Amino acid sequence: MLDITTSRRGALALLLAGTALSAGAASAEEITLGALRLTSHSPTYIALERGYFADEGLEVELSFFESSAAMAVGVAGGDLDYGVTSITGGLLNLAQKGAVKVIGGALAEDPSVPGALILASNKAFEAGLTEPSQLSGKSFGITTAGSSFHYMLSRIAEKEGFAASDMQMKPLQKVGAIVGALSSGQIDAWVIQPSIAKRLIDEGAAHEIGRFSDYDPSYQVTAIFTSTGIAEGEREQTEAFLRALSKGVADYNAAFVDKTASEDDVSELTGIVHKYVSVDVPDDRFAKDMSEGSMRINEGLALSTTSVQAQMDWMQAEGLVSDEITLEMLVDSSYVDTM
Structure with a gap:
């Protein structure tokens, strides 16, 4: 005989669970992240697929670009919330206008690891x-x-x-x-x-x-950046984003740079990245690319401000950017661990 009381309790439990899930989904902060289909963006894909962004209450939508310059414009214009880009003249010009801020470091030359x-x-x-x-x-x-x-x-x-x-x-x-x-x-x-x-x-x-x-053993190749408005007005969101991405960096370095991850972990992470990068390349060839061709990404998204300053000095000497641009205009030091 059907226990109506139990059934009602079960239905109520399901309703409450569904309401909680809906509330959780509604509370997730939606952010748009720029990416290039390069292995240097692997931590982004790892953090997304392994749920590190979701664990921080972030729902991430990826937006793919063909160049770093276009990504910088996207962040400055509000079409993107965060991006990973090289330090270019375009980025510095946007920083001078007060539009963008670097909030972390990413890909870097490391003399102990084969680089560019x-x-x-x-x-x-x-x-x-x-x-x-x-x-x-x-x-x-x-x-x-x-x-x-x-x-x-x-x-x-x-x-x-x-x-x-x-x-x-x-x-x-x-x-x-x-x-x-x-x-x-x-x-x-x-x-x-x-x-x-x-x-x-x-x-x-x-x-x-x-x-x-x-020629440059400490070259800071890429950096994490956002709009000045987000850096100043969305601190909790930005710190959550950086924590999640840092976990992706740690997994990436362990698997492909330091070679301390298990074979199963390496295989899983290779598969994750291959979903987004060089999808037309056979699996075995892509696994070889990741194993033999991965450069270090700074742990904790630390930034070499010495390298960034050197790049800025060069651009200014070449007349590519204004002499008035300073490191403080570009980098929000409240987020950055320097090295």
Whole structure:
């Protein structure tokens, strides 16, 4: 015989549980996060898929971009809440206008870990371009003036004793376009993170002629940033975002950089990243890219302000940004652990 009292209690319990779930969903803060389909953005995908953002009460929507410059504009314009980008002239100009703030560090050169590689096209290599000292007069791929690629070229040129202006810089806007230009011999050289560089080398599309860490061993490649309005007005949300992303960083470094994670963990994390990055690449090739081509991302999203200042000084010396821009205009030090 059906116990009506028990049934009513069960129905009430289900109703209360459903109400609690609805309230929890409604209370989650929705944020939009900019991303590039690169392995350097792996912590974002790990934090999302492993529920670290959700654990902090954040519901994250990803918005994908082809370049860091476009992402910076998206944050400044309010289309994005947070982003991960290189320190570019565009970002500094937006900071001077009071639109954006850097709140953490991300990808970085580490002399103990293989970093960005300097590549020569097959055509240029066969013509004698076999080391960075021979880059003067050659063509070099960048996205835009003032980009990370432009900066890296300048550091190589400085140490090798020639001016970056002695090279033919080819602004191709997108990483994919530079890959195509290098592979087809339309440009002579490029410098890029190892996950992309090693694949080009293995496929016979380019040759390694140097390592960027020989020119700037502490280069802060990318940083975490947000709008000034969010940095100043949404502290709890921003701190929650950084905590969640930091957990993704820790998982990423353990699996792919420090090699301290279990095989099962590495396999799981590789699968997570592959859902978002190089989806057309076979699983075994992508696993090799992650294992052999992952650069360090700063634990706790610490930021090398020394490197950021050096990049700013270079842009100012090149006339790419105003001399009036200061580190304080760019970085919100209340969020950042410096190194």
